Amino acid sequence: MxxxxxxxxxxxxxxxxxxxxxxxxxxxxxxxxxxxxxxxxxxxxxxxxxxxxxxxxxxxxxxxxxxxxxxxxxxxxxxxxxxxxxxxxxxxxxxxxxxxxxxxxxxxxxxxxxxxxxxxxxxxxxxxxxxxxxxxxxxxxxxxxxxxxxxxxxxxxxxxxxxxxxxxxxxxxxxxxxxxxxxxxxxxxxxxxxxxxxxxxxxVPEDAYEIPFGQAAICRAGNDICIVSLGAGVHLALDAAQSLGEEGIAAEVVDLRTLVPLDRATIIASTAKTGRLLVVDEDYQSFGVSGEIIASVVESGVALKAPPRRIAFPDIPIPFSPALEHPALPSAAKIVATARQIVRAGR
The missing domain is CATH 3.40.50.970 (Thiamin diphosphate (ThDP)-binding fold, Pyr/PP domains)
Structure with a gap:
């Protein structure tokens, strides 16, 4: 990374x-x-x-x-x-x-x-x-x-x-x-x-150091699709990118690191390079981070090869039962399937 x-x-x-x-x-x-x-x-x-x-x-x-x-x-x-x-x-x-x-x-x-x-x-x-x-x-x-x-x-x-x-x-x-x-x-x-x-x-270096706010990180470079996430979702995206690479799909993974301030410039540049966008967010789907990122890209006027997509938690209280909770969470398998659909739709 x-x-x-x-x-x-x-x-x-x-x-x-x-x-x-x-x-x-x-x-x-x-x-x-x-x-x-x-x-x-x-x-x-x-x-x-x-x-x-x-x-x-x-x-x-x-x-x-x-x-x-x-x-x-x-x-x-x-x-x-x-x-x-x-x-x-x-x-x-x-x-x-x-x-x-x-x-x-x-x-x-x-x-x-x-x-x-x-x-x-x-x-x-x-x-x-x-x-x-x-x-x-x-x-x-x-x-x-x-x-x-x-x-x-x-x-x-x-x-x-x-x-x-x-x-x-x-x-x-x-x-x-x-x-x-x-x-x-x-x-x-x-x-x-x-x-x-x-x-x-x-x-982790022993000496004190700062990471500036508002600077996202490109964790993995790719030319076919931009996958944006944060926290644990970054690791799901990296696992998915590895699997997608075995299929010949080169996914770029962006780690936001901070939400406020939000590094829209890196997100937009990555999406412009790949022409495709997938946002992965463990928060609720509606009115959240995923929608804000997609809106920022669309408002920028970037030319997209396929409609942007998002994977987030459905708008329900989080279940106690693992049999109900786990299928609702983002996963590498969901990312792979959705990214594959986006890439195929844009070819």
């Missing part, structure tokens, strides 16, 4: 999970800047349900790594207040599905305050939250909701697909003066009990 680091001659490669890369990024920023602190449910002694704050309590202590009561309204509201008075809190909303009880603090306070104050009161808050299904935890814990947050002005939205990007994007997020929603997919975290997509475990 082009998102990975350039390998320097004198640097030893070390592969990390996204969880470890996130924890390392946060630790490095806490050492650099005393105003950075972490709070959320089970993020201290346990190190986070998804492992992304492990080791922080031992190094920085309970004053800067705080377990909170089970009250998202309370601790996310507190984090917004901390950011408003000059701290840089990294706060975890354990599951994005819980946003409903604290959306007032996220959107009406954090996202709007900089605009309302004419830029005089920035809110340098990072809200990290888990997304994604596939493991039978039903509609209370399995949504992505990318489009929900991307639709609301004032927040930046980050969705890494691999450990290298997760570290660079987290450091950039902590240093940003705007609220950033950092959405990590559970299937990519490196937690044994969830299973892990091996492609998400990548080489």
């Amino acid at each position: 082009t998102a990975t680091a350039t390998i320097l001659p004198n640097r030893t490669r070390r592969n990390l999970t996204i969880a470890k890369a996130m924890a390392e990024a946060i630790a490095q920023e806490m050492r650099r800047d005393d105003s950075v602190l972490v709070l959320g449910e089970d993020i201290a002694a346990l190190g986070g349900v998804f492992g992304n704050t492990r080791g922080l309590l031992d190094e920085f202590g309970p004053a800067r790594v705080r377990d909170t009561p089970i009250s998202e309204t309370g601790f996310i509201g507190a984090a917004v207040g901390m950011a408003a008075v000059g701290l840089r809190p990294v706060v975890e909303l354990m599951f994005v599905d819980f946003f409903g009880v604290c959306m007032d603090a996220i959107y009406n306070l954090a996202a709007k305050n900089c605009y309302f104050s004419g830029g005089q009161s920035p809110v340098p808050l990072v809200l990290m939250t888990s997304v994604g299904g596939g493991y039978g935890d039903a509609g209370q814990h399995s949504q992505c909701l990318y489009g929900t947050f991307a639709h609301l002005p004032g927040m930046k939205v980050v969705v890494p697909s691999n450990a290298h990007d997760a570290k660079g994007l987290m450091i950039r997020a902590i240093r940003d003066d705007n609220p950033v929603i950092f959405m990590f997919h559970k299937a990519l975290q490196g937690m044994g009990w969830l299973g892990t997509v091996q492609g998400s475990i990548t080489d």
